[in-house]
Amino acid sequence: MSDSYSCIHWHAQFKHLKPWTDVATKGLSEDSRARVLEEITAHFEDAIEAGMRRCLSEEEAARRAVEDLGSAWRAQLAFRRTYLTRLQASTLGHLVETPLRSAPVYCLVALSLIAQILYLDAHPHATAKAVRLALLGVVVLSGLIRTVAVPRIFRQGRRRAAVVLGGTSEFLLWTCFIISGRSPVERHLWVVAFFVLIMGLGYIPLAIKIERQHLEELLEKRDHPKE
Amino acid sequence: MNLKGTLPVLILQVLSEGDKYGYAIAQEITRRSRGVLDFKEGSLYPALHAQEKKGLIQSFDRTADGRHRRYYRLTDRGKEALAAQRTEWRRLSTAITEILAPA
Numbered sequence: 001m002s003d004s005y006s007c008i009h010w011h012a013q014f015k016h017l018k019p020w021t022d023v024a025t026k027g028l029s030e031d032s033r034a035r036v037l038e039e040i041t042a043h044f045e046d047a048i049e050a051g052m053r054r055c056l057s058e059e060e061a062a063r064r065a066v067e068d069l070g071s072a073w074r075a076q077l078a079f080r081r082t083y084l085t086r087l088q089a090s091t092l093g094h095l096v097e098t099p100l101r102s103a104p105v106y107c108l109v110a111l112s113l114i115a116q117i118l119y120l121d122a123h124p125h126a127t128a129k130a131v132r133l134a135l136l137g138v139v140v141l142s143g144l145i146r147t148v149a150v151p152r153i154f155r156q157g158r159r160r161a162a163v164v165l166g167g168t169s170e171f172l173l174w175t176c177f178i179i180s181g182r183s184p185v186e187r188h189l190w191v192v193a194f195f196v197l198i199m200g201l202g203y204i205p206l207a208i209k210i211e212r213q214h215l216e217e218l219l220e221k222r223d224h225p226k227e
Numbered sequence: 228m229n230l231k232g233t234l235p236v237l238i239l240q241v242l243s244e245g246d247k248y249g250y251a252i253a254q255e256i257t258r259r260s261r262g263v264l265d266f267k268e269g270s271l272y273p274a275l276h277a278q279e280k281k282g283l284i285q286s287f288d289r290t291a292d293g294r295h296r297r298y299y300r301l302t303d304r305g306k307e308a309l310a311a312q313r314t315e316w317r318r319l320s321t322a323i324t325e326i327l328a329p330a
Binding site: 020024036038039040042043046047050068069070071072074075078079081082083 | 248249250253254267268269270272273274276277280294295296297
């Protein structure tokens with residue numbers, strides 16, 4: 001491939017293809033974005049060459065190649081359904097690669113509950129104290145699940161279970177924090193809000209995608225055992 | 228004509244005849260449909276990646292004619308899925324043809 005050839009294609013890519021790929025890959029994780037760009041760029045170059053063989057100018061061939069790709073917004077929606085988004089990749093990284101980073105948050109909530117228990121000790125609030133003791137137990141348990149159990153379960157290959165468990169432990173943490181210091185009505189609203197935010201928007205979509213990747217690996221091994 | 232949801236089975240069919248890269252798959256579908264299907268090439272890659280995630284096809288790198296490309300091949304699971312979808316399509320096609328036939 002000559003330098004002039006590369007230069008022509010680079011110019012065409014920058015002018016015609018980049019606006020399309022900027023939209024189509026928006027929000028995808030870096031790995032996913034790189035993979036998509038690699039394939040779309042190769043496709044674009046093939047399309048330009050085919051166009052130039054049909055006696056189109058390089059400019060016209062590039063314009064038509066992008067036109068043939070169709071809506072970048074539609075492609076973006078489809079890619080987001082298949083690949084991890086930047087936020088999901090980051091959540092997964094925190095969950096599996098740096099689980100101890102979340103430990104200080106669990107410790108802070110546990111300390112605030114301990115402080116409340118010690119404060120309540122001086123007053124006749126037996127029920128409230130028992131509730132906070134139970135909440136403290138839940139926070140400690142979910143902290144252990146989040147920092148110790150989840151990475152292990154993930155490494156064992158049970159990815160969906162690990163993600164759902166990680167999300168549940170985070171949900172329980174914030175639920176305990178809210179329950180310990182709000183009125184009953186506020187508590188219910190906050191619990192629902194946290195469930196929707198943490199599980200509904202964060203961990204459950206991630207768990208669905210993770211399981212697909214897990215299946216893919218299993219099938220790969222089954223179809224090509226020597227690889 | 229926009230036959231929504233048919234792209235995955237078209238991809239499986241094209242790959243059942245040999246390993247191919249994205250552009251070649253797109254060209255083959257366009258050539259065979261003779262321009263009847265409203266097929267946008269950008270929708271090919273999300274569909275390919277979705278099929279790959281489901282384990283129906285598998286990708287691998289290959290360099291040919293000095294060009295580095297990602298090729299796709301059909302897996303055993305993909306062959307089974309294609310056979311099932313062909314049967315389903317024939318049933319549907321027969322039913323629609325019978326309905327549209329003049330009485």
